[in-house]
Amino acid sequence: MIRIGVLALQGDFAEHVAVFSRLGVEAHEVRLPEQLDTLDGLVIPGGESTTFTRLMADYALLEPIRRLAEDGVPIWGTCAGMIVLARQASHLPRPGLGVMDIVVERNAFGRQVDSFEAALLIPVLGPEPFPAVFIRAPIIRQVGPEVEVLARLPASATGRAYGASLDGGTVVAARQGHPTGVCLLATAFHPELTGDPRLHRYFLALVEAHRQPPRRPFARQEAEKGAKGTP
Numbered sequence: 666m667i668r669i670g671v672l673a674l675q676g677d678f679a680e681h682v683a684v685f686s687r688l689g690v691e692a693h694e695v696r697l698p699e700q701l702d703t704l705d706g707l708v709i710p711g712g713e714s715t716t717f718t719r720l721m722a723d724y725a726l727l728e729p730i731r732r733l734a735e736d737g738v739p740i741w742g743t744c745a746g747m748i749v750l751a752r753q754a755s756h757l758p759r760p761g762l763g764v765m766d767i768v769v770e771r772n773a774f775g776r777q778v779d780s781f782e783a784a785l786l787i788p789v790l791g792p793e794p795f796p797a798v799f800i801r802a803p804i805i806r807q808v809g810p811e812v813e814v815l816a817r818l819p820a821s822a823t824g825r826a827y828g829a830s831l832d833g834g835t836v837v838a839a840r841q842g843h844p845t846g847v848c849l850l851a852t853a854f855h856p857e858l859t860g861d862p863r864l865h866r867y868f869l870a871l872v873e874a875h876r877q878p879p880r881r882p883f884a885r886q887e888a889e890k891g892a893k894g895t896p
């Protein structure tokens with residue numbers, strides 16, 4: 666049975682857990698480093714990225730989650746979670762995970778009142794548009810060579826082309842995979858709020874495809890590293 670973790674420091678983790686449960690998959694709230702050890706996939710939900718980065722540092726979660734990403738365990742960041750995954754994010758006072766080769770702009774559409782819903786075409790999910798809820802959402806301004814763009818928001822959805830430096834519309838969903846050894850998914854919007862489970866299913870398919878033999882617990886890896894360092 667697949668084990669999905671949802672980072673539960675703040676934000677809408679409960680909604681993600683509920684969608685996975687509806688799909689018949691065990692999803693666990695994660696607050697401590699040791700809870701990462703047995704996961705096959707991790708979701709970093711929407712919320713407030715400044716709070717996430719502060720709490721992730723306080724709870725010593727940054728390094729073990731980076732390690733998880735490097736081990737090829739799929740990680741999906743939605744909205745604030747996407748900001749935390751990014752190599753670079755605008756106006757983020759503390760470092761995030763920095764594991765995904767994207768540059769994001771926080772609050773790119775404006776303030777809370779500028780939140781909106783759009784029918785988004787996401788070709789990997791099929792022809793039916795996805796109901797995407799954008800709440801003080803970030804956008805992806807740049808993608809690295811290993812990053813595949815999964816969805817663009819057309820200017821007609823908001824009346825403005827945000828991040829127009831990327832051809833053909835604002836990038837709001839992307840994936841980074843092989844050959845870089847990681848499996849990362851980023852969505853600027855909130856797929857857990859609309860009752861359409863296709864992105865959760867898509868993430869589960871990535872998790873299935875990347876499933877690996879059980880890993881050694883992070884604490885043990887650290888201990889081994891320490892032991893190697895002693896003469």
Ligand code: GLN
Pocket residue numbers: 710711712713714715743744745746748771772800801802803
């Ligand atoms: N504006 C938030 C941030 O910068 C993200 C909002 C969200 O996750 N819905 O972290």
